[in-house]
Amino acid sequence: MKKFIYTLLFTFLFLPLFVNGSENEVNMYLFYGNGCPHCAALEEFLEPYVKDNDDVNLYKYEVWYEKENQKKYADVHKILNDNGSGVPYLIIGKNTITGYGENTPEKIKNAVNYYRQVKIKDEVGIYLGIVSENEEETEETQELVDENVDIPILGLMNGKEVPLLLSTIIIGLVDGFNPCAMWILIFLISMLLGMSNKKRKWALGITFLVSSAATYFLFLISWLNLAVFLNNIIYIRLAIAFIAIIFGAYSVIKFIKNLNTNNDGCEVVDSKNRKRIINSIKKIVKEKSFILALLGIVLLAISVNIIELLCSLGLPVMFSEILTLNEVSNTGKIIYSLIYILFFLIDDIVIFIIAMKTMEIKVISNKFGKYSHLIGGLIMLLIGFLIMVKPEWLMFNF
Numbered sequence: 291m292k293k294f295i296y297t298l299l300f301t302f303l304f305l306p307l308f309v310n311g312s313e314n315e316v317n318m319y320l321f322y323g324n325g326c327p328h329c330a331a332l333e334e335f336l337e338p339y340v341k342d343n344d345d346v347n348l349y350k351y352e353v354w355y356e357k358e359n360q361k362k363y364a365d366v367h368k369i370l371n372d373n374g375s376g377v378p379y380l381i382i383g384k385n386t387i388t389g390y391g392e393n394t395p396e397k398i399k400n401a402v403n404y405y406r407q408v409k410i411k412d413e414v415g416i417y418l419g420i421v422s423e424n425e426e427e428t429e430e431t432q433e434l435v436d437e438n439v440d441i442p443i444l445g446l447m448n449g450k451e452v453p454l455l456l457s458t459i460i461i462g463l464v465d466g467f468n469p470c471a472m473w474i475l476i477f478l479i480s481m482l483l484g485m486s487n488k489k490r491k492w493a494l495g496i497t498f499l500v501s502s503a504a505t506y507f508l509f510l511i512s513w514l515n516l517a518v519f520l521n522n523i524i525y526i527r528l529a530i531a532f533i534a535i536i537f538g539a540y541s542v543i544k545f546i547k548n549l550n551t552n553n554d555g556c557e558v559v560d561s562k563n564r565k566r567i568i569n570s571i572k573k574i575v576k577e578k579s580f581i582l583a584l585l586g587i588v589l590l591a592i593s594v595n596i597i598e599l600l601c602s603l604g605l606p607v608m609f610s611e612i613l614t615l616n617e618v619s620n621t622g623k624i625i626y627s628l629i630y631i632l633f634f635l636i637d638d639i640v641i642f643i644i645a646m647k648t649m650e651i652k653v654i655s656n657k658f659g660k661y662s663h664l665i666g667g668l669i670m671l672l673i674g675f676l677i678m679v680k681p682e683w684l685m686f687n688f
Contacts, residue, residue: 316405317347317415318398321363321379323354328390329378335395346402349420353377362418369413374619381414393527396681457612458626462633464665465605474594475638477568479645481575490580494587495642501591502638503631509599510606510627517610527677530611534674537604541667567593605666606630608673615677615684 320336322329333350340348351359354377363379372386380387382401387394415421478498482491567590574586599606609630613623676684 314406314409315345315347316382316402317349317412317420318402319366319381319414319418319420320348320350321353321359321366321377322350323377324352325354326377332378332380332390332394335398339395339398343402345406347420349418351418365417366414369417383408383410383412400681454612454616454618454626455629458609458630459633461605461609461669462630463636464669465609465630466634466637467661474567474571474590475641478571478575478590479642481571483645485575490583492646493580494575494583495646497584497587498591499635499638499642501588502595503635505592505595506599506606506634507627507631509595510610510630511623513607514610514613514623514627517607517614527611530607531674531677534604534608534670534677538667538670538672538674541604541670542664545661545664545667604670608670611673611677612684615681 318336318340320332322333336348340346351362353359353363366381367373367375370381370384370386374386374388376388378388378390380398382398383405385397385401385404387397387401412421475498479495482495485491570586570590574583574590577583577586613626618626673684
């Protein structure tokens with residue numbers, strides 16, 4: 291476990307230091323509308339920025355009144371496989387920025403810094419006649435930009451999407467080993483094993499898992515929608531990062547404090563509330579009416595996930611921050627949230643299926659709960675720190 295933690299930290303902290311490249315000239319393409327206040331705000335930032343950076347070129351295309359530019363605007367969307375709409379629409383390399391918010395200048399600077407180091411085939415520039423189609427593309431570029439990675443089930447993914455996927459899997463997996471919910475699942479399974487009706491116990495167990503997934507998924511989507519708004523206010527984003535660092539440090543300290551104790555790592559539910567939950571599970575399992583038992587299981591799953599959120603709120607919030615910084619589309623948010631939920635529940639699913647098949651359950655060591663607090667705390671510390679000082683690293687623009 292210690293080797294895994296050290297490897298994880300080394301990868302996140304030091305890998306970006308080894309990614310280097312030569313300085314390139316960067317072209318930006320702006321599609322805007324005359325009279326659009328957001329376009330005017332963006333232009334107000336871009337004009338002095340371009341003057342101060344000799345290696346950055348800005349090309350502008352008015353689309354509200356110029357029909358020829360309207361066609362270019364539509365064609366560029368097809369080239370980039372982007373279904374978005376609206377102005378201002380700014381293209382930097384393969385990055386697109388729609389609209390203007392408080393953190394837009396930071397996104398532009400991050401994208402420019404990235405493409406200064408990485409040479410790409412400027413397909414938009416070629417189409418617009420700015421760049422020659424015969425421009426050579428380096429071998430490094432081909433490797434970084436054009437190579438797709440074949441991911442099982444998901445199929446081919448762009449190289450830049452892979453670290454986002456891995457971040458989703460790692461955070462979801464660590465979040466899943468939550469001591470505040472694990473003991474509830476284990477007790478529920480132990481009660482289900484005593485039932486003679488196989489269909490009923492499978493139905494109740496699966497209902498618990500599905501309800502847990504749905505509750506957590508609704509929370510993620512709700513928080514993601516809020517995070518999009520909050521992330522545009524830089525002071526709120528920095529406050530979230532600061533809180534993440536505080537909670538991350540607290541989790542690490544708590545791990546050290548409980549390292550040589552029998553504490554399972556859950557401090558949200560005390561012994562009195564645990565007895566109430568145990569009594570509720572017993573009543574649900576013994577309920578004669580199948581419909582009432584199902585409803586009871588659903589309510590139990592909802593309450594358990596609320597407890598779980600109180601125990602490890604920082605991890606799903608950090609996951610949401612990463613998606614927001616990467617400007618993932620609404621469809622992408624749903625897909626990544628579902629992947630997060632899958633790995634969040636994977637330990638519960640494995641334990642449940644094994645228990646149902648073997649008709650026995652073995653209690654998981656408290657060490658899993660303790661180490662989940664440690665790894666979760668380290669992840670919060672790292673992400674909180676990066677949001678403050680190197681947000682482009684969370685956008686995987688090293």
